[in-house]
Amino acid sequence: xxxxxxxxxxxxxxxxxxxxxxxxxxxxxxxxxxxxxxxxxxxxxxxxxxxxxxxxxxxxxxxxxxxxxxxxxxxxxxxxxxxxxxxxxxxxxxxxxxxxxxxxxxxxxxxxxxxxxxxxxxxxxxxxxxxxxxxxxxxxxxxxxxxxxxxxxxxxxxxxxxxxxxxxxxxxxxxxxxxxxxxxxxxxxxxxxxxxxxxxxxxxxxxxxxxxxxxxxxxxxxxxxxxxxxxxxxxxxxxxxxxxxxxxxxxxxxxxxxxxxxxxxxxxxxxxxxxxxxxxxxxxxxxxxxxxxxxxxxxxxxxxxxxxxxxxxxxxxxxxxxxxxxxxxxxxxxxxxxxxxxxxxxxxxxxxxxxxxxxxxxxxxxxxxxxxxxxxxxxxxxxxxxxxxxx
Amino acid sequence: xxxxxxxxxxxxxxxxxxxxxxxxxxxxxxxxxxxxxxxxxxxxxxxxxxxxxxxxxxxxxxxxxxxxxxxxxxxxxxxxxxxxxxxxxxxxxxxxxxxxxxxxxxxxxxxxxxxxxxxxxxxxxxxxxxxxxxxxxxxxxxxxxxxxxxxxxxxxxxxxxxxxxxxxxxxxxxxxxxxxxxxxxxxxxxxxxxxxxxxxxxxxxxxxxxxxxxxxxxxxxxxxxxxxxxxxxxxxxxxxxxxxxxxxxxxxxxxxxxxxxxxxxxxxxxxxxxxxxxxxxxxxxxxxxxxxxxxxxxxxxx
Ligand code: SF4
Ligand code: SF4
Ligand code: SF4
Numbered sequence: 001x002x003x004x005x006x007x008x009x010x011x012x013x014x015x016x017x018x019x020x021x022x023x024x025x026x027x028x029x030x031x032x033x034x035x036x037x038x039x040x041x042x043x044x045x046x047x048x049x050x051x052x053x054x055x056x057x058x059x060x061x062x063x064x065x066x067x068x069x070x071x072x073x074x075x076x077x078x079x080x081x082x083x084x085x086x087x088x089x090x091x092x093x094x095x096x097x098x099x100x101x102x103x104x105x106x107x108x109x110x111x112x113x114x115x116x117x118x119x120x121x122x123x124x125x126x127x128x129x130x131x132x133x134x135x136x137x138x139x140x141x142x143x144x145x146x147x148x149x150x151x152x153x154x155x156x157x158x159x160x161x162x163x164x165x166x167x168x169x170x171x172x173x174x175x176x177x178x179x180x181x182x183x184x185x186x187x188x189x190x191x192x193x194x195x196x197x198x199x200x201x202x203x204x205x206x207x208x209x210x211x212x213x214x215x216x217x218x219x220x221x222x223x224x225x226x227x228x229x230x231x232x233x234x235x236x237x238x239x240x241x242x243x244x245x246x247x248x249x250x251x252x253x254x255x256x257x258x259x260x261x262x263x264x265x266x267x268x269x270x271x272x273x274x275x276x277x278x279x280x281x282x283x284x285x286x287x288x289x290x291x292x293x294x295x296x297x298x299x300x301x302x303x304x305x306x307x308x309x310x311x312x313x314x315x316x317x318x319x320x321x322x323x324x325x326x327x328x329x330x331x332x333x334x335x336x337x338x339x340x341x342x343x344x345x346x347x348x349x350x351x352x353x354x355x356x357x358x359x360x361x362x363x364x365x366x367x368x369x370x371x372x373x374x375x376x377x378x379x380x381x382x383x384x385x386x387x388x389x390x391x
Numbered sequence: 392x393x394x395x396x397x398x399x400x401x402x403x404x405x406x407x408x409x410x411x412x413x414x415x416x417x418x419x420x421x422x423x424x425x426x427x428x429x430x431x432x433x434x435x436x437x438x439x440x441x442x443x444x445x446x447x448x449x450x451x452x453x454x455x456x457x458x459x460x461x462x463x464x465x466x467x468x469x470x471x472x473x474x475x476x477x478x479x480x481x482x483x484x485x486x487x488x489x490x491x492x493x494x495x496x497x498x499x500x501x502x503x504x505x506x507x508x509x510x511x512x513x514x515x516x517x518x519x520x521x522x523x524x525x526x527x528x529x530x531x532x533x534x535x536x537x538x539x540x541x542x543x544x545x546x547x548x549x550x551x552x553x554x555x556x557x558x559x560x561x562x563x564x565x566x567x568x569x570x571x572x573x574x575x576x577x578x579x580x581x582x583x584x585x586x587x588x589x590x591x592x593x594x595x596x597x598x599x600x601x602x603x604x605x606x607x608x609x610x611x612x613x614x615x616x617x618x619x620x621x622x623x624x625x626x627x628x629x630x631x632x633x634x635x636x637x638x639x640x641x642x643x644x645x646x647x648x649x650x651x652x653x654x655x656x657x658x659x660x661x662x663x664x665x666x667x668x669x670x671x672x673x674x675x676x677x678x679x680x681x682x683x684x685x686x687x688x689x690x691x692x693x
Pocket of ligand 3: 448449450452453479480504566567568569570581582583584
């Protein structure tokens with residue numbers, strides 16, 4: 001797509017089964033064992049879900065956080081292809097891959113979570129346009145398809161020589177790719193905010209620290225804000241196991257935009273808290289109050305200040321720490337909105353995820369990282385150090 | 392990547408036009424009409440003697456599994472229960488301050504089941520429309536559509552839908568059916584209402600039941616709390632309650648009058664009316680892309 005593209009497969013540069021990859025495989029297998037148990041004994045056999053708490057860790061982390069953290073895919077695409085900042089193209093490919101794998105795993109997690117996995121196709125035929133969940137599901141489905149289309153050029157670059165129809169398809173796509181890129185951004189905005197509307201149906205159950213009509217806007221703003229930090233975190237993790245071109249200068253320029261985006265999110269969130277007078281709940285000493293403070297302090301304010309200081313932003317470690325905090329902050333926000341804030345009127349016992357739920361969540365994360373490793377091993381996604389040196 | 396300018400302009404134009412049309416729809420508030428002929432039940436807690444005959448009848452008409460302890464075992468009432476996947480209705484005993492002439496505390500019994508809301512959160516939430524509000528007032532569950540997402544359980548303000556968590560492949564959402572099949576036939580009554588030996592449960596048209604409740608309050612001054620629970624709660628429910636004790640002391644929640652789906656549906660339909668918002672965004676992004684996205688493009692394409 002551009003002369004900046006130096007991406008190449010990692011194959012031949014490194015071995016696939018590093019000790020880390022073996023650990024990931026082991027984690028994925030443990031998760032798989034619990035998935036088998038779930039299909040043996042039902043959701044009740046492996047989860048702590050109850051009649052009072054029908055949604056748990058999988059919805060909060062695997063689904064809601066998964067979708068939020070995949071936002072790097074559409075934010076980098078918008079930056080590089082729509083706003084014409086072509087300098088950032090080296091980061092669009094890994095971000096696209098993360099988004100693609102993210103949505104694949106969100107779907108897999110949903111499959112395990114819904115009671116009737118085999119019925120997952122039904123929303124395509126039985127529509128309830130009043131349902132927020134229906135809207136989210138439709139957008140996620142179409143967006144997943146769009147991500148696959150956006151990924152075709154990367155596959156074609158490697159395999160187009162061997163598989164001729166792929167080459168042909170890629171040429172065709174080239175002319176209309178602009179449509180899919182814009183469509184991807186639009187669909188993302190729709191379902192990222194839609195996810196935020198989900199809990200608005202339960203005004204009496206969601207803690208007032210989080211319950212606000214602005215939830216959809218806050219979800220959208222936080223997803224946009226977490227996009228670039230997620231790209232940074234991912235680059236550093238990938239760089240731990242592959243010899244990659246050092247993109248830190250590019251990344252620290254990228255996160256300057258995050259200062260604005262995260263600042264906007266934080267300002268709207270705090271402004272909303274003040275306007276609703278909900279800040280009074282911060283003093284009630286509850287789990288919810290503490291969770292809210294941790295979310296805002298470590299997930300928004302501290303990393304925002306860190307990014308603001310040029311010295312911290314430009315140093316590799318502090319750039320990583322700040323980005324990591326933002327990512328963790330958004331995950332905590334999703335956990336807070338879907339789980340911590342949820343107070344059923346007739347609680348049986350308070351919900352805490354079971355070992356099985358955690359094992360499956362960790363298993364999915366491990367499997368996702370392995371799939372990422374596998375893909376960058378065989379397809380040109382990342383820019384290896386030797387390529388950069390040669391250019 | 393090529394942005395075909397002609398195509399783009401056409402799209403952007405369509406988006407702009409739609410945006411203008413959409414504005415009107417966006418401003419419109421949500422219009423929802425609960426079924427005018429809704430049936431309901433009036434539960435008069437001052438009459439209920441806690442015999443649990445309604446529980447037994449419900450168990451029989453819905454072919455539910457036999458309970459762990461028999462329906463005439465009084466020890467069941469020692470702890471508070473909720474309806475679940477094996478029991479669609481339960482009776483709980485509350486000591487809410489009533490005393491007999493020897494100053495011994497007197498119990499008040501409360502029947503709990505699906506309220507069959509007039510504007511139900513569960514129906515609005517269900518991703519596939521497996522839950523529907525029928526013209527006769529019943530909130531009906533269609534197992535054939537359900538995917539098991541449990542969003543209905545998240546949404547219900549009364550915490551009613553229960554799930555069959557131990558079924559690995561075909562779990563169902565379970566809740567009081569309002570004996571839909573029975574009440575759809577002329578003269579049919581819900582199992583529980585029919586079984587009640589003291590007629591604490593009156594079945595009829597919701598409108599009439601509201602009248603009946605008011606009449607009972609007028610005819611028996613001082614006997615009842617001046618509140619018909621369910622008249623307005625969460626937008627109104629088909630099941631209604633009269634009580635001689637304050638509802639708050641009997642495990643009833645104080646709920647807003649506004650129907651639960653109001654906010655979500657207003658946002659949803661505001662944003663998606665004629666797809667004006669997504670199309671506008673598409674148009675704007677397309678415009679930006681046409682202006683900025685292709686700069687340096689010539690250098691980039693060898
Ligand atoms: S009580 Fe709950 S389950 Fe019953 S109709 Fe109302 S929202 Fe639906
Ligand atoms: S669990 Fe079934 S009935 Fe409940 S919202 Fe999901 S699809 Fe609808
Ligand atoms: S109406 Fe029917 S399903 Fe509902 S509690 Fe009464 S007997 Fe049970």
